[in-house]
Amino acid sequence: MTGPALLAGLRVVELSAYVATPLCGLTLAQLGADVIRVEPLGGAPDRTRWPLSDDGTSLYWSGLNKGKRAIALDLESEEDRSRVADLIVGGGPCVVVTNTERHADLGYETLSARRPDLIHVLLSGRADGGAAVDYTVQAATGFPMLTGAPETPAPVNHVVPAWDVCAGLYLAVGLLAAERHRQVTGRGRSIRVALEDVALATAGNLGYLAEAQLTGHERTKSGNDVYGTYGHDFVTADGVRVMIVLLTERHWAKMLAATGLAAAFAGLAEALGISFATESDRYRHRDVITPLLARWFRRTPYAEAAETLTRHRILWERYRSFAELGRDGGAALRELALFGEVDQPGAGPHQAPKSPIQVDGARLAPCPAPEVGQHNDEVLPMPAEN
Template sequence: MTPLHGLRIIECASFVAAPSACMTLAQLGADVIRVDPIGGAADYRRWPVAPSGTSLYWTALNRGKRSVAVNMRSDEGRELVTALVAEAGILVDNVVGRRWMSYENLSARRADLIHLHLQGHADGRPAVDYTVNAEVGVPTITGRESDAAPVNHVLPAWDLVTGMTVTTGVLAALHERTATGQGAYIEVALADVATAGVANLGWLGEARLRGAERPKHGNHVYGSFGTDFETADGERVMVVALTEHQWHALRKVTGTEDVFSALEPALNVDLNQEADRYRVRETIAAILRPWFAARPLPVVAEDLNSARVLWGRYRGMPELVDDPSPVLSTVDQPGIGEVPSARSPLRWGGEYGGTASAPGLGEHTETVLSDVLGLSTTEIARLHDAGVVASGEA
């Protein structure tokens, strides 16, 4: 599972989006070299952290990469990074205000360079997932109808979507370069990914037609039937009936077929239509709730599975760790110990790829300068002594 074997990518980025992109490319076989300032970038100590202070976040997002630490405020440091980019031919960055790292400067050194520059807003203003999500309107429609205030979701979803948009852009440019010899300068803004995301779901088209906001609807699935139920033993399940088949399976297993048949003429709805299921969602949920409340989770699970109902159980993250999916493995991470670590979810010929630990900051400074740039031991030692590069955390 190394379709990108032979590819080399320089990453000058931090936080979630670009690092997760480059980690994905590393999982697919690319040699990814993350270049950081000496001492680390702003994400190096981000929470969650282990008792030692080692960041679980940073180490999870930078697995399988090589790490080089360079003082990019020095001319020599900038020249080293420029040379690495020119050698590798692919750069992913999310830095602001480094003129020497512009496509114009870098492509003068490597004509067919692929340079993907990640931004907050497309006009250069900064943004992070949490500010962008507020701006595109998702918290306003999240939560219960009685919640007056917006509800932020905790998942930095746009960061993750943007990460995979970055890999898509890099690989599309690579396809074109292979075919034509031409490089590319590609920009992508987190805010644009989020705006396009809500537009692509039809939500902006709806807002325009409606002329007003969609009301909040708690844990219901919009435009269909889906919501959560509590079981007799205090567990919770999310049950969804998008298709007519799923809806009939749910009615049958809960013994509510006659109730819903009688309800349809009474409410003047056709519950085979998902729009009508959405309209009377609270009534449907109220009719189904006692069935779940009367059964403990193991019985609910067996019955729903036998009936082929679409459902999932609410779990806490400690449970995911205790009952790991095959996409998870563990690695021995210095500073942390054995830690759950995901493989790429892309299976090649039925197989998940491997896992790897994250590098120590600057762990590969010397080997990269030697292997990629061909610098001598003496020269590397001089750069080290002059504070231009660092090995290890220095």
């Protein structure tokens, strides 16, 4: 039994920086793969990225590199690069994950000539090879034009680097699909994902681009409303903000029961000749739904609203800040099976996430991220001349 270490025996060499590629490696390491991150001497440039601990350790870096091994070499030296190449092609099935094409001697052509079963996984900014980062991709793809309140017409970027995270996961999907293919055929593959493609594919998969091509309809900002259904945020009598989503007919009926507004909405529906039980009618007529619900929230204290909404199994959540989630040494996180304690050198013990993927209900415990060159001796054979 390997427990949650489904990828035990898979070795991945990662030449990476920033979010997407390290997240790919992290995702595999959390499933038991042996992920070796190769850094230049002194450490990768993203080792200093904010946020930092009080001791100056990058909490961003530690978060994205938990449970990997790390080696540091002079990547400007041909000799050291040949040690990396030997590491990649030596031993069992070999996989490289990278966001750089800088050195041809570490590229797909060269390495796959030595090992036809090499799986080479590359992230680029744009599909044409051009550079891009999450925030520039956001600008190029339309979502910021629809984010935020209608009163603030300027585009609003989302803070979560959604395209980086999705790209890292697409890299992992491509890698594992190629790994399956290799197990069947013995042949490796070149896998490539562009950050901009991830964003455009998502816009296409969700229907935004088909809508823009096929209908005259141009979407506009609608604040925290949820497009095509009923969702809105409300503030309770004691000033607590909650988000409510009424996706189905059952949710709607439950909300009426919870708020005692069935009669009011029945009259309204009759007058307007519509049915609030229908998702599209709830969306089209959200401007008449919201004021009545807002009135109920305004006169209901949070504790009572929470109890009522939960009892009626409404989809709802209170808005929380990161500060609240981290308060008291992560007390709220400690309650969740997702988290476990990690004692990160230079940062200290804290609650860190395991994989969101549960395997037979279990997950590997989180491990600290490695220090610069921590595993050089363990991973690299001694150079020939020693």
